[in-house]
Amino acid sequence: xxxxxxxxxxxxxxxxxxxxxxxxxxxxxxxxxxxxxxxxxxxxxxxxxxxxxxxxxxxxxxxxxxxxxxxxxxxxxxxxxxxxxxxxx
Numbered sequence: 001x002x003x004x005x006x007x008x009x010x011x012x013x014x015x016x017x018x019x020x021x022x023x024x025x026x027x028x029x030x031x032x033x034x035x036x037x038x039x040x041x042x043x044x045x046x047x048x049x050x051x052x053x054x055x056x057x058x059x060x061x062x063x064x065x066x067x068x069x070x071x072x073x074x075x076x077x078x079x080x081x082x083x084x085x086x087x088x089x
Contacts, residue, residue: 015049020049031080034083047059
């Protein structure tokens with residue numbers, strides 16, 4: 001579960017995190033928390049901010065190695081779908 005307060009998270013998740021609404025912050029934190037269970041080295045460097053048309057962007061450095069890159073993108077898209085289905089949005 002989300003162990004960090006939103007105030008603390010603002011400093012940890014980058015300069016644009018504070019521009020997100022409360023529900024968007026919680027979704028970004030949940031996404032990064034889920035990602036950290038699978039790829040802690042990526043999640044520790046992740047930042048979040050507003051995207052286009054209500055989208056929340058989470059930026060994480062993904063290794064250039066193709067097989068690992070594909071695994072990370074598949075896992076992270078699965079997490080995003082789980083969050084979307086749970087939120088009903």
